[in-house]
Amino acid sequence: MAKVLVKGNEAIAQAAINAGCQCYFGYPITPQSEIGEYMGEHLPEMGRVFITAESELASINMVIGAGTTGTKAMTSSSSCGIALMQEALSAMCCAEVPGVIVSVMRGGPGLGNIAPAQGDYFQALKGGGNGDYKIIVLSPSTVQEAIDLTYRAFHIALKYRNPVMLLADGVLGQMMEPAEFGEYPYKDPDVTQWALDGANNRPARNIVSLHMPEGEMEMLTNRIFKKYEEVAKNETTYEDYLLSDAKLVLTAFGSVARVAKAAVKRARDKGMKVGLFRPVTLFPFPDKDLHDTAKKANMILDLELNKGQMLLDVRSAVFGACPVEFYGRPAGGLLTPDMIYNKIAELYAKLENTTKTEAGVR
Amino acid sequence: MNGDMSVIISGFGGQGALFAGILLCHAAVVEGKHTTWFPAYGAEMRGGAVNCSVNISDSDVPSPIIDEADAVIALNDASQEKFEHKVKAGGFMIINSSLSHLKTKRTDINYIKIPLNELAQKLTQPAFVNVIALGAFLEKTKILKIESVKEVMKEMAKTVSAKKAALLPNNLESIEFGANIIRQQMVTA
Numbered sequence: 033m034a035k036v037l038v039k040g041n042e043a044i045a046q047a048a049i050n051a052g053c054q055c056y057f058g059y060p061i062t063p064q065s066e067i068g069e070y071m072g073e074h075l076p077e078m079g080r081v082f083i084t085a086e087s088e089l090a091s092i093n094m095v096i097g098a099g100t101t102g103t104k105a106m107t108s109s110s111s112c113g114i115a116l117m118q119e120a121l122s123a124m125c126c127a128e129v130p131g132v133i134v135s136v137m138r139g140g141p142g143l144g145n146i147a148p149a150q151g152d153y154f155q156a157l158k159g160g161g162n163g164d165y166k167i168i169v170l171s172p173s174t175v176q177e178a179i180d181l182t183y184r185a186f187h188i189a190l191k192y193r194n195p196v197m198l199l200a201d202g203v204l205g206q207m208m209e210p211a212e213f214g215e216y217p218y219k220d221p222d223v224t225q226w227a228l229d230g231a232n233n234r235p236a237r238n239i240v241s242l243h244m245p246e247g248e249m250e251m252l253t254n255r256i257f258k259k260y261e262e263v264a265k266n267e268t269t270y271e272d273y274l275l276s277d278a279k280l281v282l283t284a285f286g287s288v289a290r291v292a293k294a295a296v297k298r299a300r301d302k303g304m305k306v307g308l309f310r311p312v313t314l315f316p317f318p319d320k321d322l323h324d325t326a327k328k329a330n331m332i333l334d335l336e337l338n339k340g341q342m343l344l345d346v347r348s349a350v351f352g353a354c355p356v357e358f359y360g361r362p363a364g365g366l367l368t369p370d371m372i373y374n375k376i377a378e379l380y381a382k383l384e385n386t387t388k389t390e391a392g393v394r
Numbered sequence: 395m396n397g398d399m400s401v402i403i404s405g406f407g408g409q410g411a412l413f414a415g416i417l418l419c420h421a422a423v424v425e426g427k428h429t430t431w432f433p434a435y436g437a438e439m440r441g442g443a444v445n446c447s448v449n450i451s452d453s454d455v456p457s458p459i460i461d462e463a464d465a466v467i468a469l470n471d472a473s474q475e476k477f478e479h480k481v482k483a484g485g486f487m488i489i490n491s492s493l494s495h496l497k498t499k500r501t502d503i504n505y506i507k508i509p510l511n512e513l514a515q516k517l518t519q520p521a522f523v524n525v526i527a528l529g530a531f532l533e534k535t536k537i538l539k540i541e542s543v544k545e546v547m548k549e550m551a552k553t554v555s556a557k558k559a560a561l562l563p564n565n566l567e568s569i570e571f572g573a574n575i576i577r578q579q580m581v582t583a
Contacts, residue, residue, distance in 0.1 A: 210428070
């Protein structure tokens with residue numbers, strides 16, 4: 033299939049359709065409204081379900097309803113809209129209900145603004161829902177990857193019976209670039225063993241998130257966390273860009289990572305040994321791989337469009353193997369290739385000086 | 395570092411700055427090139443300021459965000475004001491002199507002043523200043539063939555409403571006319 037020029041939001045919507053998404057429930061919010069518009073245009077004519085919900089609370093609860101029947105369902109929103117869904121996400125993890133949530137981040141906190149930002153890393157990864165739970169979070173950096181990860185999100189949501197979030201931002205949602213859809217590449221698991229598809233002479237099934245008997249909730253939580261270990265083992269993904277000899281390693285996710293790449297290219301042209309470690313899955317976070325990378329590096333520079341959120345996971349993974357610096361802008365301020373390059377040049381010069389001093393002492 | 399050609403197209407809402415960028419990107423895809431289009435999106439409306447950043451390259455385009463552009467197309471005075479400093483030294487800026495009478499501030503870039511709105515009056519109506527400017531840009535840079543844009547327009551006409559599709563001849567005339575502005579200037583220069 034040939035490459036087509038497509039907007040990030042529309043690419044996600046078309047990929048969801050290709051992945052077999054039967055139901056879309058959503059409430060418009062910039063910068064992701066094109067997802068709902070696209071679904072509204074296409075799902076009904078295919079005999080699938082499209083509902084403009086009365087609120088984000090309603091959208092995510094409709095996803096739960098569809099998910100309990102083993103139906104592929106999706107909602108999409110942005111920052112303050114995703115905030116309203118947190119209670120339901122916790123419930124979905126507990127009740128093991130699959131579903132896909134697309135979060136296209138804008139500036140925050142509060143209603144914030146509509147500019148691109150990454151201030152919802154904590155919201156996605158450390159969630160506002162109650163209890164011990166994790167949602168699987170995938171972070172696309174290009175429109176092509178938005179398509180590929182949308183496919184993957186639908187598959188692993190069913191595979192692990194857990195909500196999966198595609199965490200994008202306004203840059204990726206609004207930009208256009210050539211991409212190829214291809215076909216949905218996964219074979220999905222059978223859902224008939226658990227889905228609420230009508231008892232019809234078999235014993236009744238319950239999908240619930242309330243477990244009162246003593247010890248039951250503890251057992252369930254432990255089982256779910258065993259499942260998360262499986263997720264970590266099977267799904268952890270990151271991109272290695274020029275890491276093998278890198279003294280200064282950048283860490284960045286989503287759209288910032290591609291801007292960082294431009295800066296890395298330029299730094300390499302000037303002879304600086306710089307590389308980029310880009311987590312594709314944010315949960316599971318590639319902590320072991322990042323730790324191994326950090327052991328070979330002299331410094332990590334974490335780049336984000338926020339005040340330092342993935343930074344905590346980066347520090348935790350690095351665990352003292354090398355110093356970790358942070359450079360970011362919150363609430364709609366963008367990092368440009370020049371800004372990142374200048375930061376690289378500044379830190380790299382420091383590294384060179386330190387190395388020389390140490391050599392002098394010896 | 396932003397690819398072989400980076401351009402910012404800016405104007406007031408309704409002038410088609412964003413659409414000119416989309417045409418450019420589609421034409422890049424027709425020619426098998428890498429490209430990105432990134433708009434200043436959101437609360438813009440007719441009369442407000444809009445712009446998009448376009449990269450065209452033979453290789454992968456990492457950053458859709460442009461620090462300094464090879465070229466800026468400013469369809470009105472506010473756009474000239476906003477983006478004059480964003481042109482790379484040695485780059486150029488197309489200014490719509492029908493709607494901008496601002497003095498130019500730099501000596502290290504080239505200015506191409508075209509009275510787009512006046513010239514558009516000479517064509518079959520409606521004519522399109524964004525498309526005329528695009529024609530001039532392409533003729534000046536040769537980054538893509540005018541024919542590729544025409545091909546894109548013809549393809550688009552098949553998928554839009556009959557009312558819009560009826561404007562295909564006007565679009566084709568506008569892009570050719572834009573290219574001719576540069577061709578004639580080069581002859582007289």
